[in-house]
Amino acid sequence: MKAVRVTEFGPPEVLRVEEVADPVPSAGQVLVDVDVAGVGYGDVIVRSGRYPFPTPYVPGLEAGGTIRAVGPGADPALVGRRVVAATLGMTGGYASLALAEAANTFEVPADLPLEHAVAVFQAGAVAFGLVAAIDVRPGESVLVTAAAGRIGSLLVQRAKAAGAGLVVGAVGGAEKAGIVGEFGADVAVDHSAPDWVAQVRRATGGRGTDVTLDAIGGDIGARALEATAGGGRFGLYGFTSGTWVPLDAHQIGRRGITVVGALGIAFAKSAAEQRADAEAALKAAVAGELVPRIHDTFPLDQAAAAHAAVESRSTVGAVLLTP
Incomplete structure (x- = not known):
């Protein structure tokens, strides 16, 4: 072969x-x-x-x-x-x-294209697991970095389905910012813009987001931490920049932010629970609730x-x- x-x-x-x-x-x-x-x-x-x-x-x-x-x-x-x-x-x-x-x-359900099933069964399961790990609650504001990526685009959709009141999608470049609304993001910000954290704060009435899920790490992840509201929750799920977020303990403690190893929590689930997340993702794809x-x-x-x-x-x- x-x-x-x-x-x-x-x-x-x-x-x-x-x-x-x-x-x-x-x-x-x-x-x-x-x-x-x-x-x-x-x-x-x-x-x-x-x-x-x-x-x-x-x-x-x-x-x-x-x-x-x-x-x-x-x-x-x-x-x-x-x-x-x-x-x-x-x-x-x-x-x-x-x-x-x-x-x-x-x-794979008969009415689900195989390409969509491949794109959603693992990435969608991760999205289900991350939203549960960070405990997105109805009405909360959520910031998702890498929101145009395979997992990020599904994560935006899953956060909305979990009841998020406002979802901010952070992406790299104006073109992606113009697309991320298709996934359900209420606000799109280009993290290459110097004032993107200020844009997030304006969108949330000056407060910052209740929940942040970061896949990028590095400097962008550090800025995403800045964009998180005091008393909010910051979830880690990747380091596409090549380095994890440099966590400032003083800032975290002073602002009362809870840092959550969201991806680790999702992957620590039992095999049965992870299978259930994948099955839920496929079911949501069939229902049109999770569109890759x-x-x-x-x-x-x-x-x-x-x-x-x-x-x-x-x-x-x-x-x-x-x-």
Whole structure:
């Protein structure tokens, strides 16, 4: 089969398509004929060498397609089902065939496009988990950074569904600021503007947001902390800038801000709870309550171009591969 392999960390060009042996499902596993694979920023972080990971490996922790075969102990009735799956060991999705634990597959409703299912089942589950972890309450104001990203765009929608009274989407660039309203953001701010924190404060009557969820970290994350109201809650869920938010203990203590490791809380849930979040995300997608945006779809042999697009932060929504 064809697969993208990484033998050394580096720029997108280290992603190379090779012919490799077909994987064989072991006990409790399934083999998926991959039609669509998700490309996340986490893939970029690992490929660039910013997260310890053994090489060589095949990237890709999300795959969608049809189950071709099952291993011992897995239900034979799964064969032929159209599913999305979290890949075995969080690798292997950038390939013609991928392995997954049977318990980590989710049947795709007939009226949901496979591309949408791949874009929403994991990212949407994270959005559900983050909103619950930070405890968004009806009427509260919420600031979401990277609001045009795959998770951010779903997080905006989920915050509104949880009853947020005002959602502010912070994005990089005027073009993205013009789009983020499509996801339900009441206010869009361009975090490249020097006065964007002041814009957030004006939108909230000078107070700042009750809740902030930051995926960027670094200087932008630090400014997002400034934009959080005294007594508010600041949730961490990423560091796309390359560094986590530099937390100022004096500022946090003086202003009475609660810092929440929101992503860690979401990932610390039991397997059953995380599965329930993914199922809820798929159900919300079917109902039109969680609508993923597909920025672009690349063929497998253009995986490097897909990574370059994600890494450039020029994308809005999800980027996918088609083996």
